[in-house]
Amino acid sequence: MGSNMAENHPVGFRFVTEARNRGATVIHVDPRFTRTSALSDIHAPIRSGSDIAFLGGIIRYILENDLWFRDFVMAYTNIATIITDDYRDAEDNDGVFSGFDVNNGSYKPESWEYAETPTKPPIAEHHVKGANAPPEHAPPSDPSLQHPNCVYQIMRRHYARYTPELVEQATGCKKETFLRVCEALTRNSGRERTGTFCYAVGWTHHSYGVQIIRAAAIIQGLLGNIGRPGGSILALRGHCSIQGSTDIPTLYNMLPTYLPQPNAFLPHHGLKQFLETETVKTGGWNNLPKYMISLLKAWYGAHAHAGNDYGFEMIPKLTGDQSQLPMTLAMVDGVVKGQFILGQNPVVGAVNSDLIERGLTKLEWLVVRDSAMMESADFWQKGRLVQRGELTPEQIGTEIFFLPSAMPAEKEGTVTNTTRLVQWHDKVCDAPGDSRSDLWFIYNLGRMLKDMYADSTEARDQPIRRLTWDYPVSGERKEPDAAAVLREINGYTVADRKQLTNYHQIKDDGSTACGGWMYCGIFPGQHDNRSRSRTADGPDGDGSHRNWAFSWPNNVRTIYNRASADPDGKPWSERKKLLWWDAAQGKWVGKDTPDFVIDKPPTMRADWSKHPTGMDALGGDDPFIMEADGKCMLYVPAGLKDGPLPTHYEPFESATINPLYKQQSNPAIKQWPRPGNEYHEDADPKYPYIFTTYRLTELHCGGISTRVMPHTAELQPEAFVEISPELAAEHGIRNLDWAVLSTARGQIEAKTLVTDRIRPFTINGKTVHQVGMPWVFGWDGYARGDIANVLLAVYGDPNTSIHTTKALTCALRKGRLA
């Protein structure tokens, strides 16, 4: 669901077809009939944006027919945990959970907590006020599942109305098809069988994207499909190292490997208060102080010591949402004056292209690094505003530097792929001319700035002066050593600079430095680079390929793999064995690195009389070690900003009305309405069609890379919009005729592809049409066309600030732009 894997992750899809050849049932739930659908056993078409109605229907089917994997769920999930009496479900309040503050459009989540033992969410930036006392006991639970406020009963009530009939009404998917999906999924559950969900941005790019994924997590929890071979939820990420750039984030709200970026408006005044506030008392995140202090040691070296809070004040504090959407607006408003664009092309790939262009024209200076000319660098010459005559280059004051960049194979380093696999790539050839790696660029920029600030005595300049920046360089171009950077990310002892071998060695006393705790173990010796290991398992191997590169944490290949054994530590079945307790050796053994305390026996229980913290508060049968209670969260008591359970809302711009609630769309949505970023009304008659965007096999995202590759550009030479024959007939459009698409943000034109792959849906008893368009084109390169993202608006998922591309509304007419 939410992915067209055959076309967008073709080589990964080989494993799906291989599984199908061995008897697996492949289900594709997607609005369009694509090549993925063609290779599936069941194609279930749903209207874009109705995923939670569909998944909620599956949850109801599992609960009402008692098809959940009882032994797994009772032992490993929070199904029996009791929630506070203050909790009110969205079902009782027409689509709004308890704690909603109408004035600022956000939730106070305290009423969603576990009874008696409020817990901290182990996720960066999801701060919950005043809930950090060490618990005196485990959260209260009712194993009989009769307590009206236990998670089981809450879920049953919450999903009671998600009947097959409601699913058909809300999603447009025929009841019979939906039931076939339910049967196939639940058949694949239990000791002998597992099932997996694969998703991509088809799930994240919604105003409730996190909740869609949550809904799948509930299903996988109920079916016992987490931490087991052939189970899990696989995020099919879109860029080579998008996982790496999330782990070691070029993101505003996190420090490397998911540590929270300090915030001026939270109790983050000084390191002590920051750590007291953010450290979860129980579970794996109790180690936060070790990771944080070791990061500060890696960044500031000898200038980070106990006497100065390890330099904590040098880390900049947040004062709001500084993610990409508001950043765009800050450019337009002149707050952002200078900008780096490092291997990204926001004019094509980001939201509301005209607004982004406007922002770029307001900058004082702009540095763009890429390998070929692209839209975010030459907008002042060829952009839509200039084409329309709104601006001329003489009116645009942005000073622009285009720096050619080295490409893969012209530099070395690691990328982290979608399976958390961190792979080293070699430098084989030389980058042409003045092209340089981004490592070279950042290293030298840092070196020059350190020189410029070398004599400053101002407090504000101390961070750059004190930053450790002593990477060796080599060769004619003085290329910095990527391996030296990776060694710092791995971590080392400060006294004798020995590489750490795993994250358990990281300390909170300043004796270790570590740039990213999750990557610890990737470079365990001065010359031992595990990301470079290249030994695949043979036919008789265990199939985890543990000697092919490195995966975080600790080279674990299947995360939470303690769940692959039953509570007693025995494999659920011979067929699905992965990890088990070896009583003779007194440790966990198997086909993967244990993602668990290696010598903690399955019978061990937390001794609450000793006020345990960290891993000591979790039992030998609590596999979900990064959660405060060690349980798989069917119900999320803290950490989400839009409700503890996924519930169906309409897309923010929907062609129809919510069949479930008076509350039309996600009440906690992040909005930034303003001129140039206007929104549509609910079921707006001016914009009657559902608009969705997608990718193509041949062209990679919004970047210029594949549009300047002759082979791929020739295969997909120009933009097009896909519409159904029925919609084409309404407008008198024949295949390859031109059409104009418009939203309140802008309009574009493209040739039509009239195709049965897109079908009209019957929603709430009415026909609703959907149109789809690849968003990968622009005015540069060989393959050209109008930019689909002109049509998008700036608004975001409350948890992630992710925008919506998959389900909004638009108008369509035959013809061309005047």
Next chain:
Amino acid sequence: MKKLHRRVRDRVTGFVNDWSIPRQIAGQSVMSKAAESAQSRSLRPRLEQADRVGTSICPFCAVGCAQLVYAKDGRPLHIEGDPRSPVNQGTLCPKGAGTLGLLLSEKRINQVLYRAPYAKNWETRPLDWAMQRIAERVKQTRDETFVENLPDGTPVNHTLGIASLGGATLDNEENYLIKKLFGGGLGLVNIENQARI
């Protein structure tokens, strides 16, 4: 005349010698011996020219296919799937298979381009000049926009005046240094990449 005669004779002999059908009838395989010709015998695989080979990871989607990159004199010759990789076992999709076209694309830019404010055209500039100018602009904007404390005295030590975008196409080491320099060194908080889009 003699010359022409010889050329015709050579052509005929050559054709007869290279003609595949008699050899197929004689039992040779069309997949090997029967497909040979004088020309095919003289062809050599281009990989023989390579003086270097290394493993790269496909730069497009996140599946992580390994690629073997062959180069001669620092210039790439050929890119194919690495058969050792358990991820792709030697296969590549159309994008990955086209990677050589990316490295050798005629659209690649090899020099620094500079566009002065309000200018109508790009100019080429030396790399060193551009680096110096960029560093100066960064320092100037940082110094103008840096905030040490909020009006109520809460320390923030940040600048909202500079933003950085991008990272998902870069290496971990590059992302690490970006976050370290821009965040930990200069106090930028507007640091984002494609992870949200």
